Amino acid sequence: MRLVVTAPDGLPEITPDSDLASLIADAMTLTDGDIVVVTSKVVSKAEGRVRSGDREDALAEETRRVVARRGPTTIVRTRLGLTMAAAGIDASNVEPGSIVLLPLDPDASARALRARLHDLTGARVGVVVTDTAGRAWRDGQTDIAVGAAGLRVAEDYAGRVDAHGNDLVVTLPAVADEIAGAADLVQGKLSGRPVALVRGRGDLVLPIDDDGAGAISLIRPESSDLFGYGAREAVLRALAGHEADRPPFGAPADVSELVAAVGRVHATGRIGAGARDAAGQAAYALEISGRPERTVIAAVCFAHGWRLERWDEDEMGVVAQVSAGTP
Structure with a gap:
């Protein structure tokens, strides 16, 4: 299997007046089975989710409940069900004095982008909307899928048998998160490349009339989360x-x-x-x-x-x- 990940240069600053799908279609040649990866930040900019103020100004409205506090850091479960520092509110790559909130519904954003890209190019693609998140037990951050459309976001190996005859019981690779991480390797944080094309996993891409379960299906229910509080x-x-x-x-x-x-x-x-x-x-x-x-x-x-x-x-x-x- 061969996986190719590319991130084009040259996308302009995104605003609510931008036609994000058209800009993506112009920046890359899409074919059936491709996966388009877009940062949540540019989706939020296109959807008008930029406002003046600081993180504290918006934290309450984006928070469902506090998970943990440690000094100046507040980890919350957001209104989307994601567990993130400061509810995923970002103040980087935006004008000083402004903040960017996550899209209102990242899965819906992914579905809209997928449909528009199909209209523009005729290609059957999957779409992943990403954001950066920390991980329990490990330093550093990686990108994860906060929105997805048109692809299987996880591969369920339960019930299969490995090469040694062992039954696989709980193996469930979150492939949408893995795709998000791979895309981030070529996008970078300071390079102005918010869009990436992942080619080589067309087996994950669904028919055009099936948007799939979305990234929301990767969120573990609160009652089964062993780390619901700090x-x-x-x-x-x-x-x-x-x-x-x-x-x-x-x-x-x-x-x-x-x-x-x-x-x-x-x-x-x-x-x-x-x-x-x-x-x-x-x-x-x-x-x-x-x-x-x-x-x-x-x-x-x-x-x-x-x-x-x-x-x-x-x-x-x-x-x-x-x-x-x-x-």
Whole structure:
């Protein structure tokens, strides 16, 4: 397999008056199976998502919830569902005193570009809209797909067998992100090349009447994200115990896991009688020796998807009534 990635020079500064698709079509020769990669910044410029001010001015409206704070850095889950520093708001490659917000709907932007490019060139192409993002556990940034149309954004290998006969269970390459990263290698950050052409993966490009699931399908649901909060934020959310903060902690853990977690912060006895509460949720009497702090046990319950419903103390310790919450 051979992959060729090119990024043309010469595109003008993009404004809301620009016909972005026409400029792309003029800058490269497109054929069926090509993938056109466009930075979200030029898409945003074409869609009028540039405004005066600084990041803080727009952060609240672009934020669904805060994931983590560390000094001046705020990581948020955006209104699009993406988890990004400063909600992806950018102040580079734009006039001083201005900021660029992400497109309102990057998948819709990709679909519109794909349709327009087909009208202009007759070519069946895929379109990827990219932005730069950091990664958990690693320094540095890479480009990812925030919008996509006309291509499979992931290749599901589950159920296949490798060359040694091993079953592949969870292998799911996010090919749209890999394409975004490859394009960034030739676009560069300071070279004024916001568009790239990726040729050689026509097998990923869909029929012209099928735009695919879009990049939004790569976003992991909050309830299955093991890192829904940063370390500090998770502690604060669990202690505060607000119902709206439950989803990132996921589905209720098994009651034995809850008991083990309580034992990590306080010596615990055993699980008492199990039942169902009025809402049909699993409920148990959790017998705890000694004099634990109620606030601490409530936070442990919250973090594991359980609710502390009742707290009865006697000379032997505490019987805490707990029930499984709904994420």
